[in-house]
Amino acid sequence: MSTPSKFNLSDSTGLQPFSALVFAWMLLFALPTQAANTPTLKLFPTTVLEDIRHTGSVAKEMESGLQEVISRLDQQQQLIIDSKCEEADDDPGCAQLNKQLGATYLEMLNIMESNLPTMEQAVETTRKSLAKRLRKELGNGMTPWTLQENLLGGQSGKQASQTRPNLRGRSGMRLSDRFSQYYNLVSNSSSSQGSSMAVIASDIYLDMEETSDLIARTRQEISRATLMGQLNQSFGTITPEMQEVVSGVKGILFGDPESEMPLAAPPTTADSTTYQSPLSL
């Protein structure tokens, strides 16, 4: 009867810890210097990515439900303006137009009401998960200096302008398209583009804040209308509050080209000079 050697090198199980050690050692040297210098941001774990994708689909559903009614609302409002009904309260034709406008507005609110709980939940989940990541990674995990180093990300100006997304989703783009773009950017980017990730995460988070605010205001408006119980009379004309809600819904869902945020133009000249001062921070 032979006793198995404790240190049998041909035994594959005996080799495992050694191989793992060698592999870990090799990995240590294989790590790029950039990774060693720039902390990797963990702003988009799988759960957050899934939240973004889900919010995008919910927004798409809501858009398709609202597009037709908002378009009708616009046409009716334009008709009232063209017919100069604002100065002709007693005109029966104008009264009819105003009533139709009020009914369409109610229709919009009803569609919103049926879609809002799902949308609200999706937005809230994304907002909370992003808030947690932003607080941990950028708020508590970085100093002001490391933050700007991370934003610069070691990229040259030309590279940066090519790979970074535009700031804030206020470019006349639909909410669902915006989320689709966000999702693609996040899921296709490598961790080395941490700077872009910080901007995208902030962008989405602030979008979520605005959307949450709009949802809260819309729900208040729906509650107010329901409580009044006399909708046909009270919606005879578009009130400033109604106008604000309609504009808000349009701005968030379908984009508002008028509020585009001006951005710095991309560099038009050659890359910066190679001179590096010993005083450079």
Add this chain to the structure above:
Amino acid sequence: MNSTKALISAALFATVSFTAGCDTQPVKANACIPPQGHDLDVAVSQSKSDLSDVCSFQFNAYLERLMTIAESDPKPANKEKFSEFLLWSNQAGLLSKQQAKSIYNRYFNVKYVSLMGDYNNCSLTCPKQQEVLANMERELLDKERGLVKISRDTGSYQRADRLLKETELVLEATCTACGAN
């Protein structure tokens, strides 16, 4: 007789030498007046000469004049000349290393010296977010001078401009998140 001639010759030689010596002495009448002209190298040289003497208290005026002169002939090489001048100022004891770094980076680097600190953003930057951004905006004006008007490096300036916008966005989101416990 010979000794008299020798004495006269010695006296004449001494007089000539004394007069010639007076001619080579630097004129100090315009001391502490920052350099004029359009040649940055000459101006830097004169500034170093003045500042290393009794004019060190006028450092800011000299630096300002050098920048004005550099603006009249903007080129990438100017960045290096200012770096060298500030390093010399540090070595000459006119500026601390930190002051030299601060001036150089304020004017000639993409990164912002007004966005610095040793503590995390939630506790340090967020309570004075607006003040930090206002300081960065002021610094961007100095970067415009250093990078564009002096060094003709518009690429770096636009990166700095974009960095400010991104910082504004990221700080708004991060500070909201910090307060949303």
